[in-house]
Amino acid sequence: MGQVTRQRTTLDVxxxxxxxxxxxxxxxMEGAALDEVLDLLxxxxxxxxxxxxxxxxxxxxxxxxxxxxxEWKITLSRPDDT
Numbered sequence: 001m002g003q004v005t006r007q008r009t010t011l012d013v014x015x016x017x018x019x020x021x022x023x024x025x026x027x028x029m030e031g032a033a034l035d036e037v038l039d040l041l042x043x044x045x046x047x048x049x050x051x052x053x054x055x056x057x058x059x060x061x062x063x064x065x066x067x068x069x070x071e072w073k074i075t076l077s078r079p080d081d082t
Contacts, residue, residue: 006077007036014043014071021047022054029058029076038076041067048072 011028013021021042028038040051052062055076063075 007033008039009036010039010041012041013047014041016042017044018046018050022050025051025074025076026054026058029055029060032078034078036077040074040076041071042074043071045070047074051076 009028009032011024013024016024021040021044025038025040025047028040032038040047042048042051048064051074052064055062055074060076060078065073065075067073
């Protein structure tokens, strides 16, 4: 069986401060397709805690990647077995 390509959506919340990065991520996760992956771009360090916490509550996993220059990408996805 071939590998399934998942839809990706990028949310750019750089320049936004709490609670907006978490609220935008929550809204996107609630409206995401089952196989959709969300990439959230942020430069607000508190979002590195609030967004993964909210993701877990909604059944998503969160992977934080440092992009450099005080910017991060938080990849949000549902586990493959959902």
